[in-house]
Amino acid sequence: MKKLLLSLAIASVITGCGGGETLEDVKNDSPPIIPSATVKFDPANSVISVPNDLLMSGTLDGTLNIPGELDDNNVSVPRAAYANPQLALGALDGWSTQTPFKIDLAFPPGVSLDAASAGGPGAVRIFEVVMGASQTDETCSQVPAGIACKLVSELTFGVDFITQGSSDSVAVIPLKPFKAGSTYINVLTTSLLDSEGRSIEPSSTYALVSEEAPLITDSQKSLQAVINSYENAVTSGGQISKDDIIYSAAMTMQSAGQVLGTVKQLLAASLTQDALPRPTVQIPERPVMTVEQVFASRGITGLSPAFAGVQYQKGSVMLPMYLGTPTGTDVSDLSATYWQGLCDSGVAVLGYASSAGASFPTDPISENDGLCMALSGGKLRDLGLDQTKHLTKYNTIPKTQSMANVPVQITKPILPVINAVRVQLGEDELVMPEGGWPIVILQHGITSKKEDMLAITAQLSVQGFATVAIDHPRHGERGVDVNGDGTDDFNASTGSVLSYMNLQSLLVARDSLRQSVADLLGLRMGLNFTGQADLNAQDVSFLGHSLGSVVAPAFIAVANSPLDEQVDPLFNVKSVALASGGGGLASFLIESARFGPFVQGSVLLAAGIEESAEFSAYSQNEALSNCGSLAADQTAFVACAYKEYVGSLTMAGETEKLANIQGVVTQFAFAAQTALDSGDPSNYASAVAALGTPVYMSVVVGDGADNKADQVIPPMVASNPIAGSLPLAKLMGLTTVAETQAPTADPMSYVVKFTKGHHSSVLTPVPTEDSGATAQESAAATTEMQLQIGTFLAARGQFLQVTNTDVVTE
Template identity: 55%
Template sequence: MKKLLLPLAVSAALAGCGGGETLEDVKQDTKPVTPVASVKFDPSNGVISVPNDILFSGTQDGTLNIPGELDGDSKPLLSRSGYADPSLALGGLDGWSTQMPYQIGLNTPTGVTIDAATVAAPGAVRIFEVVMGDDAQTEACQNLSPALACRVVSELTFGPTGDFVSQLSEDGQNINVIPVKPFKSNTTYITVLTSNIKDTIDGGRSLTPSSTYTLLRQEAPLVTDAQKSLQAVIRSYEQALVSSESISADEIVYTAAMTTQATGPVVGTIKQLLASTFGTAKQPVVAVPDQDFMSVADKFTELGLAGALPPELLQAAGGIRYLTGNIQLPQYLSRPKNGEDAALADTYWQALCDNGVAVAAAKAQAGGQLPEPEAGTVDAQCNALSGGQLRDLGIDAQKFVSKYNVIPKEQWVANVPVQITFPLSQAPETGYPVVIMQHGITSKKEDMLSLTLALSQAGFATVAIDHPMHGERGIDVDGDGVDEFNATTKSVLHYMNLQSLLVARDNLRQSTADLLALRFGLNAINAFSQVPLNFNTNDVSFVGQSLGSVVAPSFIAHANLPIENELLKAAEPLFKVGPAALSSGGAGIANFLVESASFGPVVKTAVVQGASDLAVSKKFVSYLQEGAVADCGTFAGSASAFAACAYNTFVANLEAEGDLASIAAINGTVDQFAYASQTVLDTADPLNYAPLVRAVNTPMYMSVVVGGEGENKGDQVIPATTLPRNPLGGSTPLAVLMGLETATESKQSTDGTAGRYVVNFSQGHHSSMLTPSFDARTGGTAQGHAQATAEMQRQVATYLASKGLILPITDTTVIAK
């Protein structure tokens, strides 16, 4: 991984450097002015702050056009694995992040300092939601180019209780724009810097535009077609803003549009593809073969866990039947070609069809008549599934999955083991209600068995599968019986892939797709079981732990959203999920990984190692090979523990040496990586699905370990908050955006309406829902951790059994006040 360059360079063609007078030539003719601070914006010299929709310029497929992606003829320069570079990975996206803070660079001449108070004041930075051209919903905008702003919808609210805040960076060279609420997905916003931003000279002189921006905003046309095109874009931004009468032209110093990613269409399409198999041979079904009797207690013995359980719990587990089944799940991740970690780099999702942008362009160029498809294509399928918007004509070499290409290609079908339990007591007349359980990262489905006793006592059957590349779903490339890729037994980075962020994103989306297929396939379990079962598949709840809670909002939202296609409506009830209980989840995945006490050093180790052109990176790699062996040898048995020790020790040594420059270089590189990675992960991030969970009104319970009792720290894996890095990362922002009420005492509905709650625990640890064991990293007491487990399991079981009508809080000594 090369050192990231954000703000990103922009191709020279963007500014018209290919014939005729350039912007640089024009600037030479402008009269110099007294040195004053200005906004960095000079596309002809590769200076542009991101996010910025100018980087859609020249796109062939509606995704960002990152320099280095395409040649002069707009042909791809990169193979699929080439997008492993974090900055280039942005080129596979149809927009920007809904939640990441961003910077706008400044030019501050020697002796000039920006007044930080003016940056942090209302009116310094303003953000407007806008409608762009070619908008089918707005008649006045339909005939405009989609690159041009058409009209203002509304202005966002400034302030810590509003939508965003702004501040001057510590070095005074950037303006930081920090969302405190996520932006809407698939929406365009224009960020405006105003003349209210001032320096500290002569009572405060206003920030000024760059000379390039000044040329682009003027009425007099520039020279080349490319220059005129960019000029039209900038002028459209300012005209839309001024026409709204919200701001005057004199106040505007700088404008930049950003369109956020469309977060839901692809997984929504997968649900429709699954629904289309209803009643056919391709419909996923949970099948259960005939098998000898095994109880959960027997399974604990097989796993070597029986000796650690109290006798009364082991006896109770003997009253729960344990079964194994299987389900055929469509996989959109391709299989790696060999056993090297680098082989995962090109396994991210690929679209089935040519993208809609390319199809529309080809149709326009051909006078409305597309060429005949070649034999062996899936053109007829693409045409039928998309209503003619997508085709397979060989005009899209990259086939990125995006809002312009929403149908992912099925790469293979996985035969996935399903873990099933149910109480041996008499089933209700309607059958046992079912809980789908989903485990955490580096864990496996069997680890969820510790919750089955509480759920069985509440009358539930349970089903569970492994996440992709976890547990029994590791990948054995060469067929020797040993997995080359498995996040449970090998490396967490096989799933949370930092070497290829598009793969990390699509591992998360595959987890969601698998849960949708499992829920759909669960409807057939009674009919396809050779062991007599009586499950009520119309009454299905969900429990997620850690990663299971991270993918849950996307799964629950898509499961419960209505199916718009009338031909598929009959399948809609077969996806429904009732009350859900989430433990130790969080939003802002890249941010909570960086801030995680457990994973943060591992992430930072990978980032600094990969930034090979940094001097401190070379020093760190040398330390890993020599000094770290001596300093951290006791952790040699665990790659993640060794990496954490090595990184923390290395940074401590830099601090002791007073090498602040190297520490700043590390922090800057990590910040750039966090921006790129969160932007890539956004379409899989639960923050973007939290409003949908709220909209479908699914009853929801969430537990978060915030700590605070004695020496008990907060969750050491997924923190409650990622402040000051990002106010939208962690468990608490996710709970807020799902609309959950903080509960500190028992709750019971009086009108039959389910409650939606988050409970903050002062004691316990990341895995307390599953294990009462003491976690030394988190601190506190063994008794406190055991009490937290008992309280969490009681809350989960009662909340689900009561359909969200009752939440018991019995042991208040473990509840944060």
């Protein structure tokens, strides 16, 4: 897809406006003025703060226009080039719904920002609006794209967002995600002051184009129309006047859910269309094994006798793979494997139809073109218009790159043994329900594998559940052996975490998350066709740990959203249990005690600044004394070396170098969260709450003394109030409890904070070295977590049993 560079897309509409962050004469007779602080706004010289919809100007496929997306021949760069974190933004149809951002200011010497004014209500105001070319508002659909059409509402300071001074900028910090796909206008007002007590001034460019007086050139008039539409929209409610405004900028949030919604529709369509493969879970007849025997084969003994009452089986399911297959064995060979559209973008199709007129082909020109027409109701085509085929709200059909025969793990209760355990527990004996055992889908964490989830199958069997589980893509039995030598080249369970959470290509990381969700949707549907009378595919729940919890909100939101009354029961999930999950992926990864140093070190190595070379040299020399023993483990070695390097800079008082490092990490965080947004659970949490699906969540918050909070996914993140485990629980509408919840008529949703235990306590009582938990405390946490999950799922959210209140807190 050809796209216009920033210098073309933006400068073309403002040529002749001039102006930057310092005031300059725009008329020959302008008198000299005393230098004032201004808002940085000089698009002609690529000086704009992001997010800003001016980067949508001239788009041909509905995505952001980022400098560097075209080569010297005006052709889109190869797909692998989008591994560049900044360039990755060019694959998106909008900005992040949740990452904090800054609006930059310029100050003359001796003048600075009045931090109190920047952190108070009124300095920044945010308005939700409907833009032109709207797909949902008939009136606004007739207004040109890029023009603000009508005001929806103003956001509330302190509820929806807060602000604060940040050096020479104003930082805007969302307190809840913006609505995916919606547009907002950020307004800076005269309440924003400098250290002299004066209002910050608009840049000369903004001052010129915000006036309603006639301008000279067409380019000036174009930008004037855009800015005037912003100001007209936000002032239409009567709560702010144009005299109050020193800056305004629109930001459209990227879409979230449409592509995964299309995946569900394609799965549903496979019921009636032979051309689309229908997932079916195949469970061949094999000699019966127990989970106890499986553990024994791995050298694990001394477990609860209940594991002898859990039958273990293996099956498979064919699932569409939208991730591409790497052609080489280096991690860089994953860069082009992110999802791709099957068709041309709808924006490109409409643009071509408008220009082609009667010559626009109404009949399919190829088999794939016909498929695009059939699957989209004629809205999408494959006419060779779109080189990149980025998936957006305008292009929602992903291309199936391959079909994967995915191993499935199945467990079922063995009644004589399970009932003996239940009698010992004082519980009534079980009888298999008439429709078969209800099912819990299990989903493991990152670098783990489906077999690790067997640790909770005894508790679930005691509660009368069968379970099914698959590996995340590029995990466990789903590793990728490119060269056929019998060893996986890409497997996050046995190799690098980058095989899945690929920091070298954020679009691959995003689509790894989406592939996990797509796989769960396919597995859920495939359970309806097992041919097993002892499995009840009409009664399915879900349990996720860590990464399994991260992908769960998207899975639940899509699976439980109504599609068709005949199809909905095939996807429905009755209740959900999540252990150690979290939202705001980029923020919590950067601040994770376990993964943060590795992420930050990797970012620094790739940043290309002076400190990058210095850190590389430090890693190969000084760091070896304390980190050399970890050299075989890339993640551990980089993390250790980074901590050593930053520690040495801190001891030496190298504040400028530390600031440079923090700067590149902050830039990466913005790009990473923006790129990952459509796979982030925070963007699906409100849908889960609205659907009313009962959700239980456990979070290790620590005891404030020796037992630390979760060291992998922090409960809270200092830099982003939306990120972490507890904010995700809040967004899903979970109620914090610390004692047994009596049976209720309607399902409820709860979060339980554990003072004891660690990130993986739901599966193992053995404490990790970095958790600070004792063996006894860790074992108590595991027992309590598993019991809470079992009773909650068994009651489908109508009851929660809390037995050991010593390991939980309000």
